[in-house]
Amino acid sequence: MALEHAILGFLDYAPMSGYDLKKTFDESVRHFWTAQQSQIYRTLKRMQQDGWVRIEVVKQDDRPDRKVYHITPTGRQELERWLAAPAGPELFRSEWLVKVFFASRLGDSEIHAMFRERADTLRAKFAHLQDATQGALDEGAAKCGEPRDCALWQLTLEYGIAYYRWELEWMEQAMERLARLPPGADRAGNGENAENGGNG
């Protein structure tokens, strides 16, 4: 499981609260690893029990106290062990592709709409990555100033950017091919395909 190790990685740069961690996740690795706030708190609890982190309570007068988590030597050791171990399989799940797979009973116009909607979503995510995430990484880089870190952060960001660029290109190609999609045979309860010539 990578969540606890990603947390170790971030805490190794700087001690943080659970709240800070959530923001950090969303600003840096969101496009390949997400974490819910509740998940982060639950995991920090376990990590503290395992001795990977220790808590420093920082009192504040006006706001609720902060619990600042620090990585421990044991935690740092675990981070290094994990880094050197082979990575687990990646997870990809696309409801959109499942719909494309079973889309034959839809009419051509509906299928086209499906693709256009998907392209819009991709463009929005692409823009967010280029603007928000790039901005946040630049800020982080300016603060920490370690060129080796920056280069690797930038590499994972560019993976995302290149991915969306590729997928948008693929969408265009696919939509051209859709124009030559064979018409469907009649199915009970679906008059949608009549416009495409029917089966006859």
Place this chain on the structure above:
Amino acid sequence: MALEHAILGFLDYAPMSGYDLKKTFDESVRHFWTAQQSQIYRTLKRMQQDGWVRIEVVKQDDRPDRKVYHITPTGRQELERWLAAPAGPELFRSEWLVKVFFASRLGDSEIHAMFRERADTLRAKFAHLQDATQGALDEGAAKCGEPRDCALWQLTLEYGIAYYRWELEWMEQAMERLARLPPGADRAGNGENAENGGNG
């Protein structure tokens, strides 16, 4: 949730047992939607309670009885409703990218090994998709013979193939860039980076 709808989609082509469904998933949509055997049985149970499928028990002398699941009119209606609705967000999680993000404390040689290992994994998955999945889809196409279905199945397969092709290209580019990775500053407990020039 797409699992129950993917099941509806498959049962709409032909009635099947839970065991058959698992094989069908693995041979066709595995690269964008996986399902465990136990998950399929659990979901079929719920779908039967909801009236989306009905069970036909087929007795066999030599082997255990088969439970063949048929889609019901209610199920077919639900399938159509789902198909026309907008798709939920896709899910992507890559432990490998998390490791790249935090890899700066590793030495250059270890980082290179990480990339080479990843490329090997990608090549293996790519080969499986081209051979096994393409073979299974061709068989399915030969059996059902609906060109509209085939064209869409093929499209989702080619998405996978194009994806791996893109990712392997990206890996090559990234490895070239890695050759110019800035050296790391010394960190406590890690002598690994000394070979790269240290922080003078």
Place this chain on the structure above:
DNA sequence: CAGATCATGTAACCTGTTACATGATTTC
């Protein structure tokens, strides 16, 4: 005065994974 931000979490639920249980037949 409403909504965002800061800051903590818990509870319930759903999904996904792994292991276990059974037992016959077919293949190496």
Place this chain on the structure above:
DNA sequence: GAAATCATGTAACAGGTTACATGATCTG
């Protein structure tokens, strides 16, 4: 004789999502 295939599942656990709970300050 061992392992794979056919065929059904259950149980326990891990991981991820959503909703709820609290309460201050800051911004529009």
